[in-house]
Amino acid sequence: MAFENLSEKLGAALKKLKGKGVVTEKDIKESMREIKLALLEADVNYKVVKDFIGNVSERAVGADVLESLTPGQQIIKIVNDELAKLMGSDSARIEFAKKPPTIVLMAGLQGAGKTTFCAKLAGFMRKKHNKRPLLVACDIYRPAAVKQLEVVGKQIDIPVFQMGTQVSAVSIATAALEHAKHHGNDFVIIDTAGRLHIDDDLMQELEDIKAAVNPDEILLVIDAMTGQDAVNIAESFNARLEISGVVMTKLDGDTRGGAALSVKAVTGKPIKFAGVGEKLSDIEEFHPDRMASRILGS
Amino acid sequence: SAFQSVDEELFEELEETLIMADIGVDTSVYMIEELRTRAKEKHITDPAELKIELKNVISEILMGQDSVCHLEDSPSVIMVIGVNGVGKTTSIGKMAHYYQSQGKKVILAAADTFRAAAIDQLQIWAQRAEVEIVKHKEGSDPSAVVFDAIQAAKARGADIVICDTAGRLHNKKNLMEELAKTARVIERETGKPASEVLLVLDASTGQNALIQAKEFANAAHITGVVLTKLDGTAKGGVIIALSREQNIGVKFIGVGEGIDDLQEFDPKEFAKALFPENEE
Ligand SMILES: Nc1nc2c(ncn2[C@@H]2O[C@H](COP(=O)(O)OP(=O)(O)OP(=O)(O)O)[C@@H](O)[C@H]2O)c(=O)[nH]1
Ligand SMILES: Nc1nc2c(ncn2[C@@H]2O[C@H](COP(=O)(O)OP(=O)(O)OP(=O)(O)O)[C@@H](O)[C@H]2O)c(=O)[nH]1
Ligand SMILES: [K+]
Ligand SMILES: [Mg+2]
Ligand SMILES: [Mg+2]
Numbered sequence: 330m331a332f333e334n335l336s337e338k339l340g341a342a343l344k345k346l347k348g349k350g351v352v353t354e355k356d357i358k359e360s361m362r363e364i365k366l367a368l369l370e371a372d373v374n375y376k377v378v379k380d381f382i383g384n385v386s387e388r389a390v391g392a393d394v395l396e397s398l399t400p401g402q403q404i405i406k407i408v409n410d411e412l413a414k415l416m417g418s419d420s421a422r423i424e425f426a427k428k429p430p431t432i433v434l435m436a437g438l439q440g441a442g443k444t445t446f447c448a449k450l451a452g453f454m455r456k457k458h459n460k461r462p463l464l465v466a467c468d469i470y471r472p473a474a475v476k477q478l479e480v481v482g483k484q485i486d487i488p489v490f491q492m493g494t495q496v497s498a499v500s501i502a503t504a505a506l507e508h509a510k511h512h513g514n515d516f517v518i519i520d521t522a523g524r525l526h527i528d529d530d531l532m533q534e535l536e537d538i539k540a541a542v543n544p545d546e547i548l549l550v551i552d553a554m555t556g557q558d559a560v561n562i563a564e565s566f567n568a569r570l571e572i573s574g575v576v577m578t579k580l581d582g583d584t585r586g587g588a589a590l591s592v593k594a595v596t597g598k599p600i601k602f603a604g605v606g607e608k609l610s611d612i613e614e615f616h617p618d619r620m621a622s623r624i625l626g627s
Numbered sequence: 628s629a630f631q632s633v634d635e636e637l638f639e640e641l642e643e644t645l646i647m648a649d650i651g652v653d654t655s656v657y658m659i660e661e662l663r664t665r666a667k668e669k670h671i672t673d674p675a676e677l678k679i680e681l682k683n684v685i686s687e688i689l690m691g692q693d694s695v696c697h698l699e700d701s702p703s704v705i706m707v708i709g710v711n712g713v714g715k716t717t718s719i720g721k722m723a724h725y726y727q728s729q730g731k732k733v734i735l736a737a738a739d740t741f742r743a744a745a746i747d748q749l750q751i752w753a754q755r756a757e758v759e760i761v762k763h764k765e766g767s768d769p770s771a772v773v774f775d776a777i778q779a780a781k782a783r784g785a786d787i788v789i790c791d792t793a794g795r796l797h798n799k800k801n802l803m804e805e806l807a808k809t810a811r812v813i814e815r816e817t818g819k820p821a822s823e824v825l826l827v828l829d830a831s832t833g834q835n836a837l838i839q840a841k842e843f844a845n846a847a848h849i850t851g852v853v854l855t856k857l858d859g860t861a862k863g864g865v866i867i868a869l870s871r872e873q874n875i876g877v878k879f880i881g882v883g884e885g886i887d888d889l890q891e892f893d894p895k896e897f898a899k900a901l902f903p904e905n906e907e
Contacts, residue, residue: 369652370652370834371834372833373836398794438856441712441713457705471884472720472747472748472751473747473750473751474744474745476743476744477742477748481743525858525859527860530884552712552832554833554835554836555830555832556649556834556861557648557649557833557861558649558777558831558859561860562831563862579712581798582798582835583796583797583835607742
C-alpha cells in the first residue's frame with residue numbers, strides 16, 4: 330500500500346497531534362504551518378503547497394475529525410490521503426504501440442538528463458520487454474551531442490541513428506522511422522536538444538517532430554533538484570506538446586525532490602521513471618509512495 | 628487600522644515572491660523581518676517604496692561578497708566544479724572566450740574524462756574560443772590532465788588554465804575525494820591553491836544548492852559561483868541564501884548557450900530581476 334509508512338515519517342510536523350485526545354483548531358493550524366514549511370523546504374511549489382494545506386485543513390477541522398476518539402491519527406490519515414491523491418498511487422508504465430514500432434519522444438530543459446536517459450530506457454526496454462530499440466540523434470545544436478548519444482549507445486550495444494547536424498531534427502526523426510521499419514527496431518527513442526520552455530522556435534521544433542512521427546509517448550525529463558520553476562517548465566511543455574509522462578533524473582542525490590509533486594499537480598501526468606545514477610543501468614520505475622515520504626523527510 | 632492590514636498583505640505577497648524565486652524559507656523570512664524593521668524606522672507607507680527597500684536588502688546581502696575573479700598569478704588556475712548538467716563545460720567555453728578577448732593566453736584542461744563525449748564537447752568550445760586544450764583519453768586520470776595542463780601553461784607562458792571537471796553529485800564520497808585530489812595537484816604544481824574555484828549552479832535549482840555548496844566546499848575551497856541558465860524563467864534566488872548563510876558570492880552569470888552569453892554579476896540587476904516587471 331502506498332504511504333503506509335508515511336505516518337512515521339511525517340516527523341515533527343505531526344508528532345504533536347498524534348497522541349492527543351483533544352485537538353483544537355489552533356493545534357491544527359500549528360501543524361499545518363509546520364507541514365507547509367516542510368513542503369516548501371523540499372521545493373514543492375508555493376501555490377501547490379497552499380492548495381494542499383487548504384484541502385487538508387478544510388477536512389481536518391470537520392466535526393467528525395475533531396470529535397473522534399483519535400483526532401491526531403485522523404489528521405495524519407488526511408495528510409496521507411491528500412498526498413496520495415497528489416502523487417498518484419500506481420507506478421505508470423510505457424504504452425506500447427499496437428502496431429510497432431513504439432515511438433518515444435524525449436523533451437526537457439538543458440542538462441536535465443535526456444541523452445543519458447534515452448540510453449537507459451533503451452537498455453531497460455531490451456532487458457525487461459525484449460524490445461529491439463533504436464536511438465535517434467535529433468539534437469543538432471549542443472556541441473558533441475550526436476557523439477555523446479553514439480558513445481552511450483555503443484556502451485550498451487544499442488544502434489544509434491544519426492544524420493549529423495546539418496539536417497533538420499524533423500527530417501532526422503522521419504528518416505529514423507523508415508530505418509527502424511527496415512531494420513526491425515520495434516522501439517524508437519528520439520533524443521532532442523535541451524531547450525527553455527519559453528524558447529518559441531525550439532518548442533515549435535518539438536511540435537513539428539511530434540506532428541511528423543506521431544509518438545506514442547512524450548516524456549518530459551526533469552531534474553529532481555529543480556526548485557519553484559518546475560511548475561512553469563511542466564506547464565509550458567505540457568501545453569505545447571501534451572506530454573504523456575515525466576522522468577525525474579538525479580534522484581541518487583540527497584534532494585527532497587519536491588519538484589515531483591509540483592509537476593504532477595500541475596500537469597496531472599504520471600511520473601513514469603526515475604534516473605538514479607550516471608550508469609546506464611541506473612533506471613527505475615517510479616514509486617510515488619517513496620517519493621512522498623522523501624519529500625516530507627523522515 | 629486599514630493601513631496596517633494593507634501592509635500585512637503586502638508583506639505576505641512579498642514573502643511569496645521571495646519563496647517563489649527559490650530564496651528559501653529561512654532567508655525569505657529573515658528578509659521580510661528586516662524589511663518590517665526598516666519600514667518602521669523609515670516610516671515607509673508607499674508600497675513602491677517598500678519594494679525598493681526590499682531590493683536594497685537583497686543587493687546589500689549580495690554586495691557583501693566578492694564578485695571579482697582574482698587572476699594575478701601566472702599561470703592562474705581556475706577550477707570549475709558542480710553537479711551534473713549545470714553548465715560547467717559551456718561556462719568554461721564562454722570564460723575562455725571572455726579572457727582570450729582581453730588578451731590573455733588561456734589553456735583548457737579536459738579533466739572530465741568520464742562523461743560520454745565530454746572531451747569532444749570541450750574541444751569544440753576550445754575551437755570556438757580559439758584557445759588551446761590539453762586532453763588525454765576518455766577514462767584517464769583527471770589529475771594527470773590537470774598536471775599536464777599546468778606544465779603546458781608554464782612552458783608556453785599562458786596566463787590562465789581553466790579546468791573542466793566531471794559533474795558529480797555532492798553525496799558521492801569517492802567522487803568528491805577525486806576532486807580534492809585534483810585540487811591538491813594544482814596546489815602542488817603552482818605552489819598555492821587554485822586562484823579561483825568556481826561552483827557552477829543552475830538557476831533552476833532549489834534548496835539543494837545550499838547542500839551542494841557545503842559539500843563541494845569540503846573538497847575544494849570555493850571562491851565563487853557561476854549562476855547559469857538565467858535566460859529562462861527561474862530566478863536563481865538560492866544564491867541569496869548562499870551569500871547570507873555561507874559567504875559565497877556570484878562571479879559570473881550564464882544567460883544563454885552562445886559564446887557571448889556570459890556576464891559579470893551585478894547584484895542590483897539581479898535583485899531587480901527577482902520581481903515581475905509590471906510591478907516597477
Ligand atoms: N547522478 C546522476 N547523474 C545523471 C543522471 N541522469 C543524467 N545524469 C548526468 O547529468 C548530466 C547531463 O546529462 P545529459 O544526458 O547529457 O542531459 P541532457 O538533458 O541530454 O543535456 P542537454 O542535451 O545538454 O540538454 C550528465 O553528466 C549525466 O551523466 C542521474 O540519474 N543521476
Ligand atoms: N539556456 C542556457 N543553457 C545553458 C547555459 N549554460 C549551459 N547551458 C546548456 O546546459 C546544458 C549542459 O551544459 P554543460 O556545459 O554540458 O553542463 P556540465 O555541467 O558541463 O554537464 P556535465 O559535464 O554533464 O556535468 C547544455 O545543453 C548547455 O548548452 C545557459 O546559461 N543558458
Ligand atoms: K539541471
Ligand atoms: Mg542531450
Ligand atoms: Mg561538462
